[in-house]
Amino acid sequence: MTESTNPSVAYFDNTFEEALALARETRNYVVYQDAVEAAKLDPAERLVASCESMRVTARLGQIIAWLLVQKAVHAGELSRDAAAGEPYRLAGRKVCAVNELIADEKIPLRLAELLERSHSLYTRIERLDAMLGDPVLH
Numbered sequence: 001m002t003e004s005t006n007p008s009v010a011y012f013d014n015t016f017e018e019a020l021a022l023a024r025e026t027r028n029y030v031v032y033q034d035a036v037e038a039a040k041l042d043p044a045e046r047l048v049a050s051c052e053s054m055r056v057t058a059r060l061g062q063i064i065a066w067l068l069v070q071k072a073v074h075a076g077e078l079s080r081d082a083a084a085g086e087p088y089r090l091a092g093r094k095v096c097a098v099n100e101l102i103a104d105e106k107i108p109l110r111l112a113e114l115l116e117r118s119h120s121l122y123t124r125i126e127r128l129d130a131m132l133g134d135p136v137l138h
Helices: 007-038 043-074 109-132
Strands: none
Touching: 007 043, 007 109, 043 109
16 A cells, blocks of 8 residues: 555644644734734733633644654654654643633633634544554554
8 A cells, every 4th residue: 555545644644734724823813813812801811812822832733743753654764663652642731631721711712713623633633642552553
C-alpha cells in the first residue's frame, strides 16, 4: 500500500491540515479581533479572555507538535517505538484538556468557538496518543 492510499497517513494529513487551519483562524482572531472585542470587556473579563486565548494557543501547539511526530513516523524518519516514548507524547493535559472557563466570566463569542473547536481536536488527539501507549495496539 502506498503512502497516498494508506488511510492512516491520509487521516493524519487531514487532521494536520485541520490543525493548521484552526491555528491560522486563531492567529487572525488574535491579530485582528481580539483587541476590539477585549475593549468591550471589563478588566476581569479581559484577563480571563487573555488566559483563554493562551489556552487555545497551547492546545494548538501541542496538537501540531504531536502530528508532526506522527508525520515523521509515517515518513520513516522516526520509529513507532521512539514516537511512543514520553518526549514525543501529547503534553499539556493540565492546561489543554480543561474545557471550562477559568472563571465565571463572559468571553467573546468567537473566542468561545475557538476554545470549543481546539478542545474537540485536542480530545481526538488525546485518544490517538493513548492508543500509542496501549501495548495491544502498539
